[in-house]
Amino acid sequence: MTAPNGKNGEVFDGEAARLVVNDLRATVSTGKTKSYEWRVSQLKSLIKFSEEHEMEIVDALRSDLSKPEFESFVQEISMVKSSCKLALKELKNWMKPEKAKTSITTFPSSAEIVSEPFGVILIIGAWNYPFMLCLDPLIGAIAAGNAVVLKPSEVSPKTSSLLAKYLREYMDNSAIKVVEGAVPETSALLEQKWDKILYTGNGKVGRIVLAAAAKHLTPVILELGGKSPVVVDSNINLKVDSLKTELTKFYGEDPLYSEDLSRIVNSNHYARLTNMLDDEKVSGKIVHGGQRDKAEVKIAPTILLDVPEDSLIMNEEIFGPLLPIITVDKVEDSFYVINTRPKPLAAYLFTNNKKLKEDFVRNVSAGGLLINDTTMHLAVPGLPFGGVGESGMGSYHGKFSFDAFSHKKAVLHRSFAGDASARYPPYTPGKLNLLKALLNGNILGIIRALFGLSKV
Amino acid sequence: MLEERERDIIKALHKDLSKPEFEAFISEISMTKGSCKLAIKELNHWMRPQKAKTSMATFPSSAEILSEPLGVVLIISTWNYPFLLSLEPVIGALAAGNAVVLKPSEIAPASSSVLKELLEEYVDNSALRVIEGAVTETSALLEQKWDKIFYTGSGRVGRIVMVAAAKHLTPVILELGGKCPVVVDSNVNLPVAAKRIIAGKWGCNNGQTCIAPDYLITTKAFAPKLIDALRYELLEFFGENPMESEDISRIVNLYHFTRLTKLMDEDKVSDKVVLGGQRNENRLKISPTILLDVPEDSLIMKEEIFGPLLPILTVENLEDSFAVINSRSKPLAAYCFTNNEEVKKDFVRNISAGGMLINDTIVHLTVSTLPFGGVGESGMGSYHGKFSFDAFSHKKAVLYRTLQGETYPRFPPYTAGKLGLLRALLGGNTFHIILSLIRWLKD
Numbered sequence: 001m002t003a004p005n006g007k008n009g010e011v012f013d014g015e016a017a018r019l020v021v022n023d024l025r026a027t028v029s030t031g032k033t034k035s036y037e038w039r040v041s042q043l044k045s046l047i048k049f050s051e052e053h054e055m056e057i058v059d060a061l062r063s064d065l066s067k068p069e070f071e072s073f074v075q076e077i078s079m080v081k082s083s084c085k086l087a088l089k090e091l092k093n094w095m096k097p098e099k100a101k102t103s104i105t106t107f108p109s110s111a112e113i114v115s116e117p118f119g120v121i122l123i124i125g126a127w128n129y130p131f132m133l134c135l136d137p138l139i140g141a142i143a144a145g146n147a148v149v150l151k152p153s154e155v156s157p158k159t160s161s162l163l164a165k166y167l168r169e170y171m172d173n174s175a176i177k178v179v180e181g182a183v184p185e186t187s188a189l190l191e192q193k194w195d196k197i198l199y200t201g202n203g204k205v206g207r208i209v210l211a212a213a214a215k216h217l218t219p220v221i222l223e224l225g226g227k228s229p230v231v232v233d234s235n236i237n238l239k240v241d242s243l244k245t246e247l248t249k250f251y252g253e254d255p256l257y258s259e260d261l262s263r264i265v266n267s268n269h270y271a272r273l274t275n276m277l278d279d280e281k282v283s284g285k286i287v288h289g290g291q292r293d294k295a296e297v298k299i300a301p302t303i304l305l306d307v308p309e310d311s312l313i314m315n316e317e318i319f320g321p322l323l324p325i326i327t328v329d330k331v332e333d334s335f336y337v338i339n340t341r342p343k344p345l346a347a348y349l350f351t352n353n354k355k356l357k358e359d360f361v362r363n364v365s366a367g368g369l370l371i372n373d374t375t376m377h378l379a380v381p382g383l384p385f386g387g388v389g390e391s392g393m394g395s396y397h398g399k400f401s402f403d404a405f406s407h408k409k410a411v412l413h414r415s416f417a418g419d420a421s422a423r424y425p426p427y428t429p430g431k432l433n434l435l436k437a438l439l440n441g442n443i444l445g446i447i448r449a450l451f452g453l454s455k456v
Numbered sequence: 457m458l459e460e461r462e463r464d465i466i467k468a469l470h471k472d473l474s475k476p477e478f479e480a481f482i483s484e485i486s487m488t489k490g491s492c493k494l495a496i497k498e499l500n501h502w503m504r505p506q507k508a509k510t511s512m513a514t515f516p517s518s519a520e521i522l523s524e525p526l527g528v529v530l531i532i533s534t535w536n537y538p539f540l541l542s543l544e545p546v547i548g549a550l551a552a553g554n555a556v557v558l559k560p561s562e563i564a565p566a567s568s569s570v571l572k573e574l575l576e577e578y579v580d581n582s583a584l585r586v587i588e589g590a591v592t593e594t595s596a597l598l599e600q601k602w603d604k605i606f607y608t609g610s611g612r613v614g615r616i617v618m619v620a621a622a623k624h625l626t627p628v629i630l631e632l633g634g635k636c637p638v639v640v641d642s643n644v645n646l647p648v649a650a651k652r653i654i655a656g657k658w659g660c661n662n663g664q665t666c667i668a669p670d671y672l673i674t675t676k677a678f679a680p681k682l683i684d685a686l687r688y689e690l691l692e693f694f695g696e697n698p699m700e701s702e703d704i705s706r707i708v709n710l711y712h713f714t715r716l717t718k719l720m721d722e723d724k725v726s727d728k729v730v731l732g733g734q735r736n737e738n739r740l741k742i743s744p745t746i747l748l749d750v751p752e753d754s755l756i757m758k759e760e761i762f763g764p765l766l767p768i769l770t771v772e773n774l775e776d777s778f779a780v781i782n783s784r785s786k787p788l789a790a791y792c793f794t795n796n797e798e799v800k801k802d803f804v805r806n807i808s809a810g811g812m813l814i815n816d817t818i819v820h821l822t823v824s825t826l827p828f829g830g831v832g833e834s835g836m837g838s839y840h841g842k843f844s845f846d847a848f849s850h851k852k853a854v855l856y857r858t859l860q861g862e863t864y865p866r867f868p869p870y871t872a873g874k875l876g877l878l879r880a881l882l883g884g885n886t887f888h889i890i891l892s893l894i895r896w897l898k899d
Contacts, residue, residue: 029782031806070870070878078882100825111823116808118831195832207622214618217611217630219836224625236859250868260868352859361854365524368853376855380519382508383853388526389603393627395851408838410811410826411804412819416645416795424655425693425703427478439486439822 012181017188020177024120024147027174034117034145039091042142042171046135047084049170050077056162057131064130064156066263066298076132079379083136086381086398087143094143094402102412104446105439109414115406117145118219119195124186124209126200127155127265128319133223134163137198138176140401146196147175151189153201154182155265194218196405202317203390221394221404224387225317226344226367230374231334231360233351240303240325244288247301255300256291264297264320273299273320276313289321309337331356335363342390343367348374367391457578458489464570465539472538472564473661474706474740483660484539487822491544494824494841495551502551502845510855512881517857523849525553526627527603532559532594532617534608535708536664536762538567541631545606546584548844554604555583559597561609562590563708602626604848608666611833629837629847632830633760634787634810635670638817639777639803641794642678649793649815650685654693656791656817658744662705663764664712667789667810669817670761673777676770683746683768687731690744698743699734707740707763716742716763719756732764752780774799778806786810786832791817810834865896873898 010016032038050057057077061067067076087094100111121141125134134152141148150167152160164178179185190197190212199209200223213220232238251258264270274292277283282304289302304324307313313324328334331351338347347366351357357371367387370377378385378397386395396404420438422431437446458465462485469475469484495502508519529549533542542560549556558575560568572586587593598605598620607617608631621628638653657669674682694701707713717735720726725747732745747767750756756767771777781790790809794800800814810830813820821828821840829838839847864881865874873896880888 068868068870070868070875073875074866074878074882078878082882100823102823102825105822106819109823111820111826113826114804116831203625206625210622210625211619214615214622217614217618217632217833217836222625252869258868260870350859357856361522365850365852369855371854371856372859373855373857376514376517376857377519377853379513380508380510380517380853380855382510383519383521383855384851385853388524388850388852390625393625395853407808407831408827409809409831410820410823410828410838411814412812412816412823412826413800413814414816414819416648416815419648419651421651423482423659424651425476425478425659425701426695427476427703432478432481435482436486439482439490 012179012185012188014188014191017179017185017192020149020179021120021192021194024149024175024177028117028119028147032172033142033147033175036091036095038172038175039142039145040088042176043084043088043091043139045170046139046142047081049166050081050084053162053166057159060158060162061131061156063158064127065265066261068260068262070260071262072131076129079132080135080139083139083381083397083401087139087402090399091143091402094399097411100410106412106414108418109412111410111412114409114411115144115402116409118405118407119146121146121148121405122189122192122194122197123148123150124189124197124199124201125150125152127153130156130159131163133200137200137396137401137404140396141198141405142176143402144405146405148177149189150176150178151186152178152180154180192216196220198394198396198404199223206392221386221396222392223385223394223396224345224390224392225319226342226387226391227314227317228344228346228348228366229334229338230348230350231331231338233331233349233353233356235352236350238350240287240305243303247288251301255289256293256296256298261298261301261321264299267294267297269320270294270297270299273318273322276311276318276320276322277302279312281311282307282313285324332359335360338364343388345387345391346370346375346377365389367395457574458485458492461570461574464574465567468564468566468570469539471566472535473664473708475661476703476705478703479659479661479705484537487540488543488547490822491547491824491840491844495547495845498842499551499845502842505854508853514855514857516860517855519853519855522852522854523552523845524852526848526850528555528557529604529606529848530557530559530597530600530602532597532605532607532609533561535561535563535567536661536666538564539571541608542571545608545629545839545844545847548839549604549606549848550584551845552848554848556585557597558584558586559594560586560588562588600624604628606837606839606847607631614835629829629839630835631666631828631837631839632788632833632835633666633762634785634830634834635757635760636667636787636789636791636809637777637781638669638672638791638793639774639781640672640674640678640682641774641792641796641799642675642681643795643799644793644815645795646681646685647689650682650689651693652816653793654686654689654744657766658690658704658764659693660818662707663766664705664708664762665818667818667821668762669766669791670787671757672766672768673780674768674770675774676772679748679768679770683730683748686746686766690731694744698732699736699739699741704744704764707742710737710740712763713737713740713742716761716765719759719761719763720745720747720765722755725750725754725756728767775802778802781807786830786834788830788834789813789818789820808832810838871896 061072097112193216198221285304289300291300345367381398384395384400385397422434469480505520601624614630728747732743734743788810792803824841827838828840877892877896880892
């Protein structure tokens with residue numbers, strides 16, 4: 001799909017990408033995006049857009065993903081609005097330089113850490129939460145005073161064009177741009193020199209982004225994925241039957257046609273998922289669900305029991321409605337199962353056992369952990385959201401978003417008073433002793449050396 | 457190790473760099489000891505989980521951020537401060553609970569082998585290994601999957617490191633360089649400013665320091681006074697014959713000696729020398745050299761000098777210096793000497809660099825509460841003090857909930873009542889909340 005970003009449907013190539021970046025750099029050099037007022041105006045515009053076009057956003061998400069309005073509101077629109085509101089509320093605070101303590105070594109002096117925008121940011125969005133995963137990083141980048149190019153995912157095309165249309169209408173076009181497209185457009189963008197890149201997606205493309213960034217020494221945040229495990233302790237009395245019961249309560253007898261269930265995003269992923277299910281080592285392990293409708297691109301919630309650890313379904317991130325359950329003899333054995341695999345973006349544990357909680361938190365590494373629930377840790381702005389190892393690098397949300405897009409510049413202020421002549425050549429043993437004492441913060445040593453120095 | 461084998465370390469530094477004992481002690485041994493002591497003092501505190509605030513959205517819940525080791529880290533060090541720049545990151549990595557492979561620079565071979573010998577003797581070999589070598593060995597190391605890579609050196613090799621890291625999705629910290637500018641206002645205590653500039657340039661490994669003042673910018677009117685002050689203080693520091701002074705490092709090797717003399721001898725540059733210019737290839741020495749108003753497109757103004765040559769550029773008004781600096785890539789450090797508060801504010805606001813220092817050079821590196829690192833071409837990531845611990849830690853988010861009932865109507869089937877209530881709750885409007893609650897309960 002070629003992106004009609006220029007007039008008359010021109011192709012967006014390296015040259016076009018370069019022009020976009022140059023435009024944004026010119027804007028940044030005027031200092032406009034640094035001002036508190038500019039950042040506030042952009043964040044307020046984002047809230048306005050989300051409120052004034054809520055139904056269109058819901059419709060776009062329904063078109064791209066058959067996402068229920070409830071999920072679109074709660075998990076996408078509402079999250080974006082509250083990120084904006086948090087940033088608006090805290091921005092003055094975040095922008096303030098942070099005082100740093102100095103020691104006798106540099107006395108007299110004062111130190112601070114100043115947050116500066118990096119400059120021009122590239123944000124590459126994903127298709128599963130196409131609204132939120134584009135705008136949440138955008139909020140952070142704007143709050144930190146940057147100019148941004150946003151590249152929404154082409155796999156969610158209605159949301160992509162909605163974002164392109166309305167961000168052009170609501171935001172400052174000299175600093176915020178949307179470039180639509182697929183691989184060619186993304187490649188053209190990745191050839192340019194950015195001051196930071198935030199990519200949400202998979203590890204394969206994450207590596208491509210990181211390698212492209214390396215050419216320009218561009219720092220990167222990669223929000224990737226993984227197989228997020230859920231350990232369920234026996235003492236909480238959850239059985240496969242309870243899952244079946246709740247599924248029926250949620251989605252009815254015919255879950256394939258429930259309005260409250262998103263569909264599979266497209267036929268590629270549908271084929272990928274049915275492939276996993278149809279694997280002969282696995283198809284016999286289905287204990288619930290398994291129904292599918294190719295025309296509707298739907299697969300019912302499916303539970304599988306004890307699939308082989310070398311099956312396809314256990315070796316790639318499922319990203320779909322299939323839930324394998326692996327059983328072990330003792331619940332502690334599950335840690336070993338998890339730790340033999342790459343570190344996931346999240347790991348979950350359901351238990352009432354305090355010691356098990358402690359062991360889990362101590363021994364399982366993941367981007368984030370949640371005890372006795374799933375996914376909600378993402379809604380805590382005081383927690384950094386990001387991966388580790390194969391699941392990614394860097395994090396954002398809340399103030400972490402502001403920090404993600406800021407350069408923390410160290411500033412030390414000294415005066416001309418109290419110049420320590422002991423630091424200058426010609427080097428003498430007396431000077432060395434005084435400096436040793438100063439560096440140790442050793443007051444007695446300093447006094448001694450000072451007296452000694454007068455003899456040298 | 458640092459205390460018992462101080463002499464071995466000083467000897468190695470003298471062999472590799474002719475580094476004066478004073479500099480070796482202050483800038484390498486003492487700084488490293490200080491970092492160790494700080495880490496030992498603070499470690500309990502740093503290792504403690506940090507409580508995080510939760511909101512109504514996840515009530516009831518509690519949250520914390522746990523620091524975890526990343527695992528196995530690769531530290532690639534460099535030649536100009538071979539002990540400091542090897543051990544400082546190692547301290548951070550060990551404090552954060554990682555295992556480490558250290559690859560010291562082959563360009564400082566005596567230091568490299570002393571590091572290997574001492575670290576093997578003093579530190580747990582099952583968790584810290586030193587691999588000596590050059591390009592071949594480094595490439596072999598870079599092919600492996602590391603949990604983090606910390607590299608100090610040039611932008612060219614920094615790119616190679618990052619490309620190699622990309623294959624394994626390994627996060628990196630790159631401590632690179634740049635041309636660190638010094639803006640000098642006429643409103644200064646000139647003798648002190650001159651001393652501090654000289655100490656930062658020639659008093660720190662003879663200009664071979666990533667945060668050394670690379671070039672000065674001052675007004676045309678003030679330049680002669682500044683040069684005179686520098687000339688005077690240089691005499692005080694290094695005497696009539698600086699090539700003979702024991703208090704100044706030599707150029708590390710012939711390659712860099714040749715590189716530097718080429719910078720000095722370039723056409724249209726060689727006639728701008730106002731002080732110094734002497735050189736001795738056999739002893740790898742170049743005297744402190746100052747040049748005035750070299751062309752902006754000369755080689756000496758295009759690459760990081762990393763040696764004893766100090767160009768001074770002049771401008772009409774001091775504010776013009778900002779444009780000169782901002783037209784170049786962001787350096788690791790930027791300095792400004794002035795008593796004028798407005799100039800200080802403008803400098804901090806308008807110049808971007810890894811770090812900045814007003815009215816001195818270099819010493820911001822000793823403030824352990826300040827992150828030390830670059831931006832843009834000068835690098836990514838930072839360390840020192842707690843930032844070192846954080847640099848080698850994964851900050852794992854942990855949220856704790858209970859299994860007691862739900863406060864929210866979050867589950868399907870999604871009804872208008874549930875949606876209405878959530879809208880109200882998320883909108884935070886008490887009246888709406890009550891109304892929606894009533895509606896939902898009626899459902």
